[in-house]
Amino acid sequence: MNRITHHLLEEGEELCTPPSIIYVAANSAAIKNNELSNVETLSEGKAYWMKNGSILSPANQYLKIYMIEIADMKPEEIRFTATEPCKINPILDELIVLQNSKSFLDRCNFQAKLWKLIGSMTEVQPLDDIDQTINYINNNSHKHFTVQDLAAKARMTPVSFARAFKKNTGIPPKEYVLDTKLKKAKELIVQNKGINIKDVALQIGIQDEFYFSRLFKKREGLSPTVYIKKIQNRVAVVSQLFLQDHLLSLGIQPVAAPVYPSIFPKTNGVPSYLEKPLEGTYLLNAEKTFNSKDIMTVDPDCIIKTSLHHGEQQTLTWMKNNQVYSIDFQSTWDDYLEQIAHFFGREDAVATIKKDMGQLEKRAKEMLRGVARSGKWAVIWVRNEEIRLYGSSNHACMELLFQTLGFKPHQDLPNSGYISITVKELLDLNPDKILFLWSTKAAVDKVARHPEWNQLKAVENKDIYVPSSQEWDPWGPLGRKHMIEGIISYFNLDKTLLYD
Known part of the structure; x- marks a missing residue:
């Protein structure tokens, strides 16, 4: 068992120590024969890890120490920060009382408070740069620390630290700390069924639950209580499709949802419009x-x-009697929306979403008329070593472009889906305009080095378009809106007109 003992040594007394943490509560002492520490003097207000050493009380003074023996602790050097005796001594005295209690609850409290105390005394290594500071903040959302604390750990003045931090992240350190805490709060609420607001606040280092609620509402636009209602259905999405898009548009936040880290490495594996x-x-x-x-x-x-x-290897066996709603492949985005809405009795919301989307598409089509009807278009994706030419139907993006937004397709495009082609075959097609989707600039540049590239009509007329379209995915209401806004912005049209 872990155990704490209190020792008061008079002048010249020596105390042999088993492997333990020594906290010096008053005055200082000399040590000898300690295998793990290279210090020769123990200072007041400091803790030290010692093994098989001895402590000598100083001349003309008494020595007050606490010895914390930790069962099965591996011999290793542990660094501690200076802590004022007036703050630590009362806690250690309380722990001594608790450890001697016959109450099971008291002994449990002893263990919990002991480790909390040791954690608070442990010294964090100096932070060498802003990136380390960011990692420290992200990994310690449960702690309370100020900008002054962070600046001290980074060995900078508060002003210099704040300036460097904002240059690196774009926001002041205080704002970043609060953002990190609120992200952790949302994680606690979503991933822990039945957790109460007070416990959430405590776990992110905020003692006052009412202050936490005010802070949450101010920064998120809704109270924690309302936020909890968004997950009252507790839906998990098990799919390679971003069906969370449809759930979110219906006002339901899933408790679990799929992501693609290699495709969206900077935004937690999802398009940026789904990250928040x-x-x-x-x-x-x-x-x-x-x-x-x-x-x-x-x-x-x-x-x-x-x-x-991945077929049968991903067949899931559920450990509870959960309802599993299976959805077959649907041909349109709103078919998915209608099925999901039906599961949760939110059919009324579908009509509103579809009406708003129809109005958005109508305005976008009118705004794009000059671009879309000024020539015959071909849409291409350069994927690895493959050049894909898409047809005008049987693909959500192509149907949005050609059928909904009015882009005029080349008459010789495939009937549906896509085909793989060469640059020579593209030259035989010779469209007026070429739109590259989901293609990197490097991939397009590689295709452009082909000898016959410059013979293309679209190249001669400078009608090659390469938008940043990695996130263009119109299979859900949010993604569809994002893609339409992206097209409008790419062609330098006034996006505000979409919502007039």
């Missing part, structure tokens, strides 16, 4: 086999599932 709405959601790596045990840790009430690309 999914804060707190448990993220499932859709690039690997889904693990049913991982999903069940967030205690979902129901699961939305589609056929998985």
